Amino acid sequence: MKVLNIFPLSIFCNKINLTDKKKKQMIDEIRKMKENSKLEEYKKKGDAWTGDTQGFENLQKNKIFDEFFSEVKKNVYQYLDQLKIDTSQLDVFIQRSWATISYGNETIAKHKHMQSHISFAYYLKKSSNDANLMIYDEVIRNEVIPGLFGSLTAFKRKILKELNVLNASQYTINVKEDDIIIFPSKTLHSTQPTNNNDERISISADIVCIAKSSEVLEHLTPPFKNWEKM
Ligand SMILES: [Fe+2]
Numbered sequence: 001m002k003v004l005n006i007f008p009l010s011i012f013c014n015k016i017n018l019t020d021k022k023k024k025q026m027i028d029e030i031r032k033m034k035e036n037s038k039l040e041e042y043k044k045k046g047d048a049w050t051g052d053t054q055g056f057e058n059l060q061k062n063k064i065f066d067e068f069f070s071e072v073k074k075n076v077y078q079y080l081d082q083l084k085i086d087t088s089q090l091d092v093f094i095q096r097s098w099a100t101i102s103y104g105n106e107t108i109a110k111h112k113h114m115q116s117h118i119s120f121a122y123y124l125k126k127s128s129n130d131a132n133l134m135i136y137d138e139v140i141r142n143e144v145i146p147g148l149f150g151s152l153t154a155f156k157r158k159i160l161k162e163l164n165v166l167n168a169s170q171y172t173i174n175v176k177e178d179d180i181i182i183f184p185s186k187t188l189h190s191t192q193p194t195n196n197n198d199e200r201i202s203i204s205a206d207i208v209c210i211a212k213s214s215e216v217l218e219h220l221t222p223p224f225k226n227w228e229k230m
Contacts, residue, residue: 012180033056046106052098060097099201103198106197113204116207119207122179123180124202124203130198132173137170150169
């Protein structure tokens with residue numbers, strides 16, 4: 001007997017090693033952004049501070065982050081290579097990038113990045129008590145009995161005897177400082193609920209892939225040079 005596990009979700013995990021000096025410079029810059037928030041009332045009690053909602057959504061244009069983004073680029077190309085995507089036929093763009101800061105019980109609720117293809121989270125400042133990253137499966141192909149895999153009562157009754165990679169519909173990635181996690185933007189994710197965020201700082205970005213040529217190509221976004229503004 002054998003079980004074939006097919007159609008996986010692959011999450012790319014690696015480290016970006018920057019000097020302490022560079023990291024401090026980035027942290028100070030992000031703290032400054034928070035102090036200059038442009039829509040403070042948007043952040044409700046219990047929400048993490050997210051730079052994209054506060055007027056700081058273009059870290060990729062800030063020189064202080066240049067070294068970081070050149071490391072990001074290497075990792076994104078490695079990720080695409082793992083998926084056997086020929087990047088020589090694509091233009092890859094960072095659309096926008098922002099920082100997040102969490103204190104205490106502040107969280108980032110479940111969400112997807114609907115307007116892009118690839119997203120990442122990089123942990124610039126994180127202690128072991130700070131929230132990890134949670135990933136959710138919305139398809140749950142193996143859930144033969146609807147509702148079973150997410151059912152707390154079924155789990156307590158041990159109808160579902162144990163959680164494993166075949167039946168889990170959510171997964172917590174234990175992330176450490178310096179980790180970069182890359183995943184499809186359409187993946188539902190959140191931060192892990194905790195009361196113990198010290199000053200957790202992460203950076204995220206949205207990345208899109210555009211075809212260099214649309215010739216004999218039905219899918220993918222065609223190159224900008226052929227677009228005509230209406
Ligand atoms: Fe996100």
